[in-house]
Amino acid sequence: EAEVAQSPRYKITEKSQAVAFWCDPISGHATLYWYRQILGQGPELLVQFQDESVVDDSQLPKDRFSAERLKGVDSTLKIQPAELGDSAMYLCASSLLAQAPGGQYFGPGTRLTVL
Amino acid sequence: KQEVTQIPAALSVPEGENLVLNCSFTDSAIYNLQWFRQDPGKGLTSLLLIQSSQREQTSGRLNASLDKSSGRSTLYIAASQPGDSATYLCAVRDSNYQLIWGAGTKLIIKP
Numbered sequence: 001e002a003e004v005a006q007s008p009r010y011k012i013t014e015k016s017q018a019v020a021f022w023c024d025p026i027s028g029h030a031t032l033y034w035y036r037q038i039l040g041q042g043p044e045l046l047v048q049f050q051d052e053s054v055v056d057d058s059q060l061p062k063d064r065f066s067a068e069r070l071k072g073v074d075s076t077l078k079i080q081p082a083e084l085g086d087s088a089m090y091l092c093a094s095s096l097l098a099q100a101p102g103g104q105y106f107g108p109g110t111r112l113t114v115l
Numbered sequence: 116k117q118e119v120t121q122i123p124a125a126l127s128v129p130e131g132e133n134l135v136l137n138c139s140f141t142d143s144a145i146y147n148l149q150w151f152r153q154d155p156g157k158g159l160t161s162l163l164l165i166q167s168s169q170r171e172q173t174s175g176r177l178n179a180s181l182d183k184s185s186g187r188s189t190l191y192i193a194a195s196q197p198g199d200s201a202t203y204l205c206a207v208r209d210s211n212y213q214l215i216w217g218a219g220t221k222l223i224i225k226p
Contacts, residue, residue, distance in 0.1 A: 042218050045214065103149050108157055
């Protein structure tokens with residue numbers, strides 16, 4: 001069964017350092033999502049791509065976060081510089097289309113700890 | 116603004132019991148509602164998706180219901196097992212086609 005791949009699974013960094021996360025969606029899925037999930041809370045959408053275009057980044061802290069999906073396939077989320085409050089699980093999800101009735105499929109996530 | 120609430124935040128029951136998890140939402144204008152499972156430190160696994168026109172969906176020991184008019188959904192788990200221990204989250208797709216999430220219910224099944 002096709003899965004969403006993410007790497008790394010765990011990342012420990014010091015504040016002010018740069019970190020990057022990678023996501024490879026299910027083949028053929030045009031829509032890709034990056035979420036941040038703080039422990040004990042539901043996921044918060046950071047950015048949504050339709051193919052290579054950003055369709056929603058209203059909750060992305062653009063002073064330090066950036067995301068790209070250059071060829072409309074895999075995607076990278078970057079934080080520079082990392083802050084203590086960025087410690088969270090970063091989840092990537094994909095769907096066939098933005099309005100796919102079948103919902104979103106999630107990867108295993110990247111657990112970020114900022115020291 | 117759509118808000119999704121899950122009560123209780125945590126639930127502990129003995130193995131073998133049937134149980135119900137609750138999800139409520141403030142705006143009935145939704146496209147669908149989805150239940151997810153999340154194991155500690157892991158990603159999310161979709162369990163059931165109910166379209167706005169549907170009343171329930173079933174998968175194995177799981178049954179999810181949707182009452183749009185009252186803004187409620189329930190996830191029924193029959194004959195609970197220790198392996199069912201996880202956090203269960205519900206999410207509604209609102210009128211802007213955004214997923215709005217609850218904070219989850221942490222379920223512990225005691226052997």
